[in-house]
Amino acid sequence: MSPSSHRAANGAEAELRPVASSDSSAAKVLLVLGAFRADEPSVGVTELGLRTGLPKSTAHRMLGVLLDAGYVTRDRDRYRLALRAFEVGARVHFGAPTNLREVARCHLDLLLGATNETIHLAVLDGSDVVYLDKRDGQRQRPLPTTVGGRVPAHATGVGKALLAFAEPELVTAVVTEVVRCKIRPRLAPAQLRRELEDARRLGYATDFEGVFPGLSCVAAPVLVQGRPIAAVSISIRCPAKLPDSYARYVVATAKKIAAEVDAAIRLIDK
Numbered sequence: 729m730s731p732s733s734h735r736a737a738n739g740a741e742a743e744l745r746p747v748a749s750s751d752s753s754a755a756k757v758l759l760v761l762g763a764f765r766a767d768e769p770s771v772g773v774t775e776l777g778l779r780t781g782l783p784k785s786t787a788h789r790m791l792g793v794l795l796d797a798g799y800v801t802r803d804r805d806r807y808r809l810a811l812r813a814f815e816v817g818a819r820v821h822f823g824a825p826t827n828l829r830e831v832a833r834c835h836l837d838l839l840l841g842a843t844n845e846t847i848h849l850a851v852l853d854g855s856d857v858v859y860l861d862k863r864d865g866q867r868q869r870p871l872p873t874t875v876g877g878r879v880p881a882h883a884t885g886v887g888k889a890l891l892a893f894a895e896p897e898l899v900t901a902v903v904t905e906v907v908r909c910k911i912r913p914r915l916a917p918a919q920l921r922r923e924l925e926d927a928r929r930l931g932y933a934t935d936f937e938g939v940f941p942g943l944s945c946v947a948a949p950v951l952v953q954g955r956p957i958a959a960v961s962i963s964i965r966c967p968a969k970l971p972d973s974y975a976r977y978v979v980a981t982a983k984k985i986a987a988e989v990d991a992a993i994r995l996i997d998k
Contacts, residue, residue: 883938885947
């Protein structure tokens, strides 16, 4: 998790990762496709070249491939993801053998109804978390998170809830590299370990202005057979204080989702 792998500490998404065998044309196409951001829908060739490290001429050629295949559209000198990219992304099946988003849907709705705050469902992907679903609360203006957005796990409540129960090797890697991350340089490795230990003990994690300035949240892991497959969070804007009841709500919601997923797995295993 190098400093260049994440955007600066203004709360933007994590950058794309290098693609294996990047000398191949297919890898370069994927690199360009992965460089589009939810917070900046359209982008020019020069910026895509900077994001991917590809020469401008190569980035332009790869965009031509994506344009012909219907994955991007062009408006003058700017490009944006097209419907074909959405169609393919919508087919992703999280949490096999169940569709995690479908299982969690009603539980997220109930949590929104109980709190009227912003609700997130996220999964761990390496040292980052990816938001799978979101419910916007009405107590505040919309938060700057996006479904499909990727942020550093150590600087979010959902990420810390997941890391608290993750494999030791991954936790060690994240803790070791956290000091070099731009997002939250004041978070020392020893502090992160203490926060993860607290999350394991309490069953939930909290975060205050980690990735997104002015936001705080409480999150609980969805544990299925001891493995953290996702996390659920309630987020609010500072300086409002997180009510103690929110921790209970989010833990209960995560447990209900986990129970449904676990029941589906046991049914398939019979």
